[in-house]
Amino acid sequence: MSGIRALVFDLDGTLYVSDGVGREINASAMRYLATLRGISPEEAKLLVRETKEKIAALTGWTASLSHACLELGGDLQELHRHFAAEIVPEPYLSRDERVVELLRRLGERYELHIYTNNNRPLASRIMGALGVAGYFRRVFTIEDSWRPKPDLEVLKEIFREIGQEPPQCQFVGDRYDIDLRLPLELGCRVFHTRTVDELLTIETTLA
Numbered sequence: 001m002s003g004i005r006a007l008v009f010d011l012d013g014t015l016y017v018s019d020g021v022g023r024e025i026n027a028s029a030m031r032y033l034a035t036l037r038g039i040s041p042e043e044a045k046l047l048v049r050e051t052k053e054k055i056a057a058l059t060g061w062t063a064s065l066s067h068a069c070l071e072l073g074g075d076l077q078e079l080h081r082h083f084a085a086e087i088v089p090e091p092y093l094s095r096d097e098r099v100v101e102l103l104r105r106l107g108e109r110y111e112l113h114i115y116t117n118n119n120r121p122l123a124s125r126i127m128g129a130l131g132v133a134g135y136f137r138r139v140f141t142i143e144d145s146w147r148p149k150p151d152l153e154v155l156k157e158i159f160r161e162i163g164q165e166p167p168q169c170q171f172v173g174d175r176y177d178i179d180l181r182l183p184l185e186l187g188c189r190v191f192h193t194r195t196v197d198e199l200l201t202i203e204t205t206l207a
């Protein structure tokens with residue numbers, strides 16, 4: 001027995017992969033930062049890229065869009081108000097029965113949770129379009145703390161709220177430094193997935 005009781009999934013890029021949703025999120029962020037800094041969206045894109053590289057060089061961790069936004073003087077609540085108002089994810093998403101069936105099977109053996117840097121309205125719409133909303137006991141979103149992953153205090157709070165210790169949890173995500181590195185350091189198991197086909201192999205690691 002693995003001793004795993006809870007699976008904690010990232011959402012975007014993990015339970016589905018969509019260039020379209022990613023492009024919409026980036027475009028909305030660039031419009032927000034462009035207005036904030038009085039520059040063009042193209043200049044904002046370059047600035048975000050440079051800022052992410054600078055943070056990564058300083059910290060040794062891949063920087064998220066959220067962290068770059070904060071570094072550039074942005075406000076995460078404002079950024080997510082833009083996301084929730086502007087992004088329409090449904091045209092890019094479709095229900096994948098293989099994923100729905102996987103979550104149904106996993107849900108019989110483990111408690112399933114979501115931990116995402118996305119906001120609650122968008123996460124709900126995305127999970128609705130994927131047909132997976134009913135499988136998760138808890139959905140932890142950016143509104144819970146306004147502290148993006150990776151964040152030690154938020155992780156500890158999640159363990160408290162789900163009532164599990166790190167060795168009883170397996171984290172599942174597409175970005176190693178954002179989703180998995182800190183849980184691994186705390187003693188969780190992790191599963192790195194970059195495609196739905198990879199996600200569908202997760203049960204082989206839980207036997």
Ligand SMILES: [Mg+2]
Pocket residue numbers: 010011012013014173174175
């Ligand atoms: Mg992701």
